[in-house]
Amino acid sequence: xxxxxxxxxxxxxxxxxxxxxxxxxxxxxxxxxxxxxxxxxxxxxxxxxxxxxxxxxxxxxxxxxxxxxxxxxxxxxxxxxxxxxxxxxxxxxxxxxxxx
Numbered sequence: 001x002x003x004x005x006x007x008x009x010x011x012x013x014x015x016x017x018x019x020x021x022x023x024x025x026x027x028x029x030x031x032x033x034x035x036x037x038x039x040x041x042x043x044x045x046x047x048x049x050x051x052x053x054x055x056x057x058x059x060x061x062x063x064x065x066x067x068x069x070x071x072x073x074x075x076x077x078x079x080x081x082x083x084x085x086x087x088x089x090x091x092x093x094x095x096x097x098x099x100x
Contacts, residue, residue, distance in 0.1 A: 005019075059075075
């Protein structure tokens with residue numbers, strides 16, 4: 001699986017905000033750490049992405065190959081749950097899901 005984490009940066013005061021100013025880089029690093037902790041190195045990757053176009057909803061990630069989009073509201077809960085439930089167990093974490 002491949003997790004893309006938005007780290008787009010917009011100018012201060014932009015009405016939509018941006019994932020970078022909402023902790024995008026830290027979120028990506030937390031995903032990487034969680035991948036290690038849950039024993040998924042080589043099976044799941046987390047990489048930086050440009051704008052995923054949902055910045056106003058909060059930091060955004062998309063998981064492939066399923067193309068499931070998530071909003072990260074509470075990183076310390078959402079990230080471990082996405083890795084465990086989505087990446088290990090194949091379940092969508094509905095509370096975090098962005099409906100397209």
